[in-house]
Amino acid sequence: MISTVEALSPADMGALRKAIDHELAGLFQELAMAWQEMHDLTRSQGQENWLGTHLADVGAEMEQQQEVAARINWVESWLGQCKDALARMEMSVYGVCVDCGLPIPFPRLRALPTAVRDIECQRRFEARPKDEGCADCLMSARFVG
Numbered sequence: 001m002i003s004t005v006e007a008l009s010p011a012d013m014g015a016l017r018k019a020i021d022h023e024l025a026g027l028f029q030e031l032a033m034a035w036q037e038m039h040d041l042t043r044s045q046g047q048e049n050w051l052g053t054h055l056a057d058v059g060a061e062m063e064q065q066q067e068v069a070a071r072i073n074w075v076e077s078w079l080g081q082c083k084d085a086l087a088r089m090e091m092s093v094y095g096v097c098v099d100c101g102l103p104i105p106f107p108r109l110r111a112l113p114t115a116v117r118d119i120e121c122q123r124r125f126e127a128r129p130k131d132e133g134c135a136d137c138l139m140s141a142r143f144v145g
C-alpha cells in the first residue's frame with residue numbers, strides 16, 4: 001500500500017491544501033452571489049407577472065434564470081470536488097490514483113488539486129465506453145441475462 005506521505009512532501013501537501021482552501025473560499029463567494037442573483041430574478045419575475053409584463057421579458061428572464069441555475073450547478077459540483085479533495089487529505093489518501101493506486105505526480109496536482117487520477121488513468125477513464133465502468137449499468141447488465 002502506497003501512502004501519500006511517500007508521494008508528497010508536507011510542504012507540497014500544504015501548498016495544495018492552501019490552493020484548495022483558496023478555491024473553496026472563491027467558490028462559496030460565487031455561490032452566494034449566484035443564489036442572490038437567482039433570488040432577485042425570481043422575485044422580480046413574480047412582481048412583473050403580477051403587473052402583467054410582456055411575455056418577451058418573462059422569456060428573457062427565464063433564460064437568465066436558467067443560466068444562473070446552470071452556474072449554481074457548476075459551482076456546487078466543483079465545490080463538492082474540492083471538499084472531497086480535503087476529505088481525502090484528512091484520510092491520508094490524497095494524491096493517490098483511485099484506479100491504479102500509484103501516487104499522482106505533484107505537477108498534475110498543482111495544476112488540478114482535485115485530481116483523483118494520474119494522467120494516464122484519467123485518459124483511459126475518459127476513453128472508456130460509456131456503459132463500462134458505471135456500477136449501475138454493470139449491475140443491471142448482470143441481471144438482464
Ligand SMILES: [Zn+2]
Nearest residue numbers: 097100118121
Ligand atoms: Zn492511475
